[in-house]
Amino acid sequence: MSAFTRDASIFVAGHRGLVGSAILRRLRREGYRNLLVATREELDLRDQAAVHDWFQDQRPAFVLLAAGTVGGILANTTRPAEFIYDNLMIHATVVHAAHLSRVRKLLYLGSSCIYPREAPQPIPESALLSGPLEATNEYYAVAKIAGIKLCDAYRKQYGANFISAMPTNLYGPGDNFEPEQTHVIPALMRRFHEAKLRGDLSVTVWGSGRPRREFLHADDLADACLFLMKHYDGGSAVNIGSGEELSIRSLAAILADVIHPRAELEFDREKPDGTPRKLLDSSLIREMGWQPRIALREGIESTYSWFKERYPACDGDLARGAAQRTDSSSPAAP
């Protein structure tokens, strides 16, 4: 097993994002002291030569690859070229540079969105590539599957210890609250918040409200990532979920209750629903001894407190992480 110790040099790629900031927060809290980060402005991870030079110079021993172009249905359907190009490039440059600079272990983040649309539920890791993809995020999924296969290929050909995790839908502090780009929890959180400020008594939810989804707090994911870095060297991607699913209607009802209890929910059935059901079978990581700790309502309450502190007036300046992104050394506050 690789020695993922507190003095090892660890590169967290994408450290200002939802996942990367949670991983960095967690590593710092546990006393890891040799942490490497680079902002997008300092190092464009799509640039193969720059990434190669950075790895040769910095020589990280461990890499957690949480960088990528990520977004909800709207962003995926309107920017398919960016979703496939950016992610293919980031995964290829980082994985290859990690191999050339002899990184001891790399954790790649896949996603539950990349399983086939009609995968059996709960979705086992073996369902990958067993059927057609969900059309609304096909380009993203193809790039993410290529990332998993990259890790697999470098493991097979060079014996590289590159592992993959498959998180379910995530939320938490540091999330992207831009309506054009975001996922369901931050999108609805912002919508309920703005409706409350305006005194609106109805809030629109995309789709029928019927699709069922599973959610995991980013801090629980960070916990699972450290667990895998310490305890898992296997070739199979590892699902990471909460094990609990609920309908979008029920999710919206929790958000309404936490943020704006007087609001009535309206469902815009003209908008796409996406995959009807998405629940991961997380028995592999559970059997290894990991389990999540943050209940959904508790996680939504704390994420909403984080959101309100940063964007109290909701005045249009909601560029995600406006506070954290000005300082690469201080990711999202806990």
Ligand SMILES: NC(=O)c1ccc[n+]([C@@H]2O[C@H](COP(=O)([O-])OP(=O)(O)OC[C@H]3O[C@@H](n4cnc5c(N)ncnc54)[C@H](OP(=O)(O)O)[C@@H]3O)[C@@H](O)[C@H]2O)c1
């Ligand atoms: N969010 C979810 O629900 C979810 C679920 C399952 C899996 N995942 C996976 O987890 C990973 C991280 O997702 P996330 O939600 O944390 O995304 P995110 O919040 O959008 O963060 C992505 C990070 O990647 C960085 N990045 C993007 N393009 C870059 C480039 N060209 N050069 C350097 N850095 C770049 C961004 O930098 P800036 O800060 O400069 O923008 C940002 O810090 C992704 O692989 C995603 O597929 C996410």
